[in-house]
Amino acid sequence: MRGPGKLQVWKMGIVNYLDALKLQQKLVADRKICKIPDTLLSLQHPPTYTLGKRRTDHNLLILVSELKNIGAELHYTQRGGDITFHGPHQAILYPVISLHEIGLGAGNYVNKLESTMIELASLYGVKACAGQKGETRYGLEKERLVQLVSGYHMA
Numbered sequence: 001m002r003g004p005g006k007l008q009v010w011k012m013g014i015v016n017y018l019d020a021l022k023l024q025q026k027l028v029a030d031r032k033i034c035k036i037p038d039t040l041l042s043l044q045h046p047p048t049y050t051l052g053k054r055r056t057d058h059n060l061l062i063l064v065s066e067l068k069n070i071g072a073e074l075h076y077t078q079r080g081g082d083i084t085f086h087g088p089h090q091a092i093l094y095p096v097i098s099l100h101e102i103g104l105g106a107g108n109y110v111n112k113l114e115s116t117m118i119e120l121a122s123l124y125g126v127k128a129c130a131g132q133k134g135e136t137r138y139g140l141e142k143e144r145l146v147q148l149v150s151g152y153h154m155a
Helices: 017-034 064-071 105-125
Strands: 007-014 038-044 048-051 075-078 084-086 092-096 128-129 137-142
Touching: 017 038, 017 064, 017 092, 064 075, 105 128
Parallel strands: 007 038, 048 075
Antiparallel strands: 038 092, 048 084, 128 137
């Protein structure tokens, strides 16, 4: 594993989901040919629901026709997982990094993300624990109104 490298951080404010996705795709292509260093996008989305490959539409608790009335969008994605809500005041970080250069495989990377999220939660007094093997979910205290979400898109 290499030592600390260069990480470019883009603080972007509120960005439409599709615009952020297109930017990520371009940055991934640029990163693969070493045109850019590892990059971290820091942003928020307007109210947006995304559904992964499993197409769990039944977990959307509002009619699709009502989404526009509440100012929200719905996007179908190629990621795994269930439905996810992205919205204002929700910090979203999209890393575009070379796992090979830092000596990690996808599984180890996801495990490290999970550990980091659990450690971060503990700093704020939230007891979190890892999901079952093969899951990337977090168990939290039921009385807390806190949600921890680890999002990652592999390319």
